[in-house]
Amino acid sequence: MFSWQHSKLIIKVLTVIIGFSIVIGIIPSLFANPNQFDGDMYYMDTVGQNRSRPPQRPHPDLHVPTVPAKPDITVFSNEPTDKTAYPYIQTTINFVEGHLSYKAFLSDGTEISYSTRGEHVRYSKCFGDLCIIVSQKNLLGVSNSSTEWEKGHIFGEERYQVAMGHKAALVASDRKLYLYNSYTNHWDTISLEQETLSGFANLYDKVAIITTRRMLVIDLPSEVQFEENLLLRRIYQFEMRDGFINFYSGSKLWMFRHQTETFEEVDLTD
Template sequence: MLRWLFTFQFPKSLSFALGLTLSISFFPVLVANPDLLESDTYYYDTVGQNLNRPPQRPHPNLHVPNVPVKHGVTVFSNIPTDKTAYPYLQTTINFVEAHFAFKAFLSDGTEVSYSTRGEHVRYSKCNGEICIIVSQKNVLGVSNTSTEWEKGHIFGEERYEVAMGHRAALVASDRKLYLYNGYTNHWDTISLEQEILRGFANLYDKVAIITSRRILVVDLPSEGQFEQNLLLRGIYQFEMRDGFINFYSSDKLWMFRHLTEAFEEVDLTD
């Protein structure tokens, strides 16, 4: 009986099919599993190989610079304590980044475009009624009262700090302050000669700027600038109100009144 089992011959066709099946079973099988990573396909070798990701080739129309761009743009933080009670201010302007362009959409539906060809955008943001862009060679602003992006030129500085208000924005380098006025759609340049920026705030149509040497209040609609020398004192706290702005030093208070557009000095040691 056993001799009969070992001497049994398979039909030729069945032998061929069995041999083909065994050959395929020992050949590495690649199984696609697209669920391993979103939008990518990984391939698994069932013979025991590790997960292998196919080499990524850049899109032919995508320019990838060989040297990484150093941004050098940070968000400014006040050194004096800002006690201003800011109301809720809705952002009513927006932009989208298109192919070599930024398209701003104003509150009335107007579309305002700016070509960024030849520029590396380092910072961009919208807040309240304004949007700004900082590139390696320009600062740009647009507001709901604009007809185009307003350009201001910067001159080779590598590091910037950016502060956004509702109607005004500040781009500060080590040497200059670039103030964007959302009312007039205009950039003002303020020189920093042996000064350090300490504070910035924007409430409605007024801007407060504090440096290591002075206080500067800007009325946005008229573009008027009002200055107070700090007399070697430092400001540790300030507060913007509807009718006035208070700047507190250790022994003095400087109050800027909107009605008179002048500073009043109060001695806090009395």
């Protein structure tokens, strides 16, 4: 028969064994990955009140790209396919941005300065024989035939598309087209009435403009405009050449001849 001393000894041994087992079970958790709960953590509102969610720390392996703000001036891209074979175009004019000014340097070495004091320049570029600047107040253009920067006024329009040609540049808003002519150093305004711009091209002294309602051909030296109604058709492809401009609309072709300065309609199914 066991004595009371023996019982107490057995109880002590069992207590030591149980305590040792608990310690063995806790030790691995002390060395576990401390970041195993990284990522999104959600909190439940147990009292039925709207609480602001605390800032979340993203997972270190998760890359969330920032979305840039959409610019208010974009480079225009033709909707119809432009098949024009453009020659190599050398930019023969340049400008330098100074303190509150732009200085244009023409091909003959002439320097023409424009003060931008009080204006915020939103777009500027030189290409071919011309340079343009778009500010919040004005449109500015200069070319190798200029004696000063030519100013065109804009009124309360915020969004623009810009297209550059060798001899002409286009600044298009939702309501109007502003065309800079390097031959005459002049801004011409074309109103858009229930139509939108879909194509623009400039080859030598001719400009082709396509909208959802009409085709325009402009002779830059004379500033004469020639127009043809699309009659609810759509231009899918166009091509500018030395002597003519072709506008394709499915089975129909409109050809503008430079020599006669007229549009000729051709049925391609014959």
